[in-house]
Amino acid sequence: MTALVLGTPWGEVPDLLLPALGETALMVGIVMAIVVALGLPLGLLIFNTSPGGLAPNRTVNASISWIANLGRSLPFLVLMAAIIPFTRFVVGTTIGIQAAIIPMSLAGIAFFARLVENAVREIPPELLDVGLATGGSRWQIVRSIQLVEALPALAAALTLNVIAMIEYSAIAGAIGAGGLGYLAVNYGYQQFDDNIMISCIVLLVVLVQVIQFTGDRVVRVLSH
Amino acid sequence: MIEISGLTKSYGATTVLDGIDFRVDDAQIAAIVGPSGAGKSTLARCINLLERPTTGTITVDDRELTSLSRRDLRDARRQIGTVFQSASLLRRLTAAQNVALPLRYLGLSDAELRLRVRDLLDRVGMLHRANHYPAQLSGGQRQRIGIARGLALQPSVLLSDEATSGLDPDATRSILDLLTGLRDDLGVTILVITHEMDVVRTVADVVAHLDHGRIVESGAVADVVRRSDSTLSRALLPLPPAPAEDTLRTWRLRYAADAIDPRWLARAGRELGTDIAVLAALVEEAGHEQVGRLTVGVDAGLDDRRVAEAFARQGIRAARATDGDVELDEQAIA
Numbered sequence A: 001m002t003a004l005v006l007g008t009p010w011g012e013v014p015d016l017l018l019p020a021l022g023e024t025a026l027m028v029g030i031v032m033a034i035v036v037a038l039g040l041p042l043g044l045l046i047f048n049t050s051p052g053g054l055a056p057n058r059t060v061n062a063s064i065s066w067i068a069n070l071g072r073s074l075p076f077l078v079l080m081a082a083i084i085p086f087t088r089f090v091v092g093t094t095i096g097i098q099a100a101i102i103p104m105s106l107a108g109i110a111f112f113a114r115l116v117e118n119a120v121r122e123i124p125p126e127l128l129d130v131g132l133a134t135g136g137s138r139w140q141i142v143r144s145i146q147l148v149e150a151l152p153a154l155a156a157a158l159t160l161n162v163i164a165m166i167e168y169s170a171i172a173g174a175i176g177a178g179g180l181g182y183l184a185v186n187y188g189y190q191q192f193d194d195n196i197m198i199s200c201i202v203l204l205v206v207l208v209q210v211i212q213f214t215g216d217r218v219v220r221v222l223s224h
Numbered sequence B: 001m002i003e004i005s006g007l008t009k010s011y012g013a014t015t016v017l018d019g020i021d022f023r024v025d026d027a028q029i030a031a032i033v034g035p036s037g038a039g040k041s042t043l044a045r046c047i048n049l050l051e052r053p054t055t056g057t058i059t060v061d062d063r064e065l066t067s068l069s070r071r072d073l074r075d076a077r078r079q080i081g082t083v084f085q086s087a088s089l090l091r092r093l094t095a096a097q098n099v100a101l102p103l104r105y106l107g108l109s110d111a112e113l114r115l116r117v118r119d120l121l122d123r124v125g126m127l128h129r130a131n132h133y134p135a136q137l138s139g140g141q142r143q144r145i146g147i148a149r150g151l152a153l154q155p156s157v158l159l160s161d162e163a164t165s166g167l168d169p170d171a172t173r174s175i176l177d178l179l180t181g182l183r184d185d186l187g188v189t190i191l192v193i194t195h196e197m198d199v200v201r202t203v204a205d206v207v208a209h210l211d212h213g214r215i216v217e218s219g220a221v222a223d224v225v226r227r228s229d230s231t232l233s234r235a236l237l238p239l240p241p242a243p244a245e246d247t248l249r250t251w252r253l254r255y256a257a258d259a260i261d262p263r264w265l266a267r268a269g270r271e272l273g274t275d276i277a278v279l280a281a282l283v284e285e286a287g288h289e290q291v292g293r294l295t296v297g298v299d300a301g302l303d304d305r306r307v308a309e310a311f312a313r314q315g316i317r318a319a320r321a322t323d324g325d326v327e328l329d330e331q332a333i334a
């Protein structure tokens, strides 16, 4: 088994790498869709129930804030292990991409909710007054002022979140979730396949750089 | 019409507004002046109920606001245009989109909306900047956009909190012309909050001096400027300092030019049997009237009451000048 010692020949690396990249993209894509769908409203709710928000409510704010903190207080690996029963209940399995999506989404939602809250908090408070004074309903103000003015900050938050999810997807590789993390751990680490290890590292670094660069560009275009 | 009665606003133990009674009639411009922290902005925010009064009532065009439901309040607020300090425009919207915001809340169709926005931008002279973002506009231009937005719903009442502060005299002038135009052409009732006495002098019909949450002096500007012994009148029309003379006692005089005989100085002097020294004098327009203000010296041997009565018979309000009240003038209020 020379391959074990020498590593996968370079010519065969893309055959392993590209499907793994596809799996990572799929995992992160699905998770981000869930994260935005649930984390955005949650973040808006946290801000708007806080004292400077449109519907201050101490009890509601404290409760959802506590839940969001819970999702962020555990290291991802611990969270993943801790919610295995829940994961099995929801998707019926504890390994593979489906199983990884559950803990990734939970951690991602909690993270994104905080980022959204901070982004909306940056909006000058007078702008909410403008909305109220000109006869806007709270829902209209959320859509026409909060989401519009916070858009650059939300794009930055999204970038940060995607990168965090790529990192989590690599950790989820440990439970056989597939993707670049799985490849790096199984071939690179456990089978001492240096070629795969190096390729995975380079690909992850390039991926993160490209996403950050693109995100920064988008933020610049959105800010006037 | 705005009627504020018994308005009190407290934050915990601190009382910011303390028993305010104030009324602005239709098509009038009222100015609220007072030192920083007096409660001026809080008063404005209570009028459109961005702050809920602790006690008291706010009536705008016969509708009492503090007892309205959330839905009715939204509707009532549409009668009250607000121009915020430093304009408060949305950075990511163009000038036209900013002006359109209240109309979109109202649910106007796109076609109708475009038409109204055009009108509004035209009124404030900003049609040529319709598609500029706030960052591409000057402070004065942003303020005009803020005014256009405040007028979008054709309100009967306009609140303006320091709309001209930080603007150069030309920009200030054109904003003030805009406000007087609104009052005269559209009959809008306007409440301006300002620390600039020039603003009060040039546009206000009535003025109130707010200090520590209370109105300490108020009245029609035309009346206030004729008061000889009031902080507000001295702030509105300060006199230059007069040289002190040992044998003379200094008096401050005020009169409305159309209410007196032009020979009043000679006549008062003849009645008192003395020569009156004119130390400083100004005639200016304020509250649509020519107001004359003088500092005169009168023989210190004469009885104060007799001097005051002699001036009063000529239609002149007179008060003894006390030391240091010259310096008091403008900074007492602004």
Ligand SMILES: Nc1ncnc2c1ncn2[C@@H]1O[C@H](COP(=O)(O)OP(=O)(O)OP(=O)(O)O)[C@@H](O)[C@H]1O
Residues within 6 Å of the ligand: B011, B014, B016, B034, B035, B036, B037, B038, B039, B040, B041, B042, B043
């Ligand atoms: N939300 C609040 N909680 C506590 N105190 C407040 C609050 N808002 C205003 N105040 C206090 O009320 C007082 C009046 O404030 P306000 O902003 O009305 O003053 P102002 O007359 O507008 O002053 P300026 O000329 O500086 O704008 C201040 O002492 C301020 O600290």
Ligand SMILES: [Mg+2]
Residues within 6 Å of the ligand: B040, B041, B042
């Ligand atoms: Mg203020």
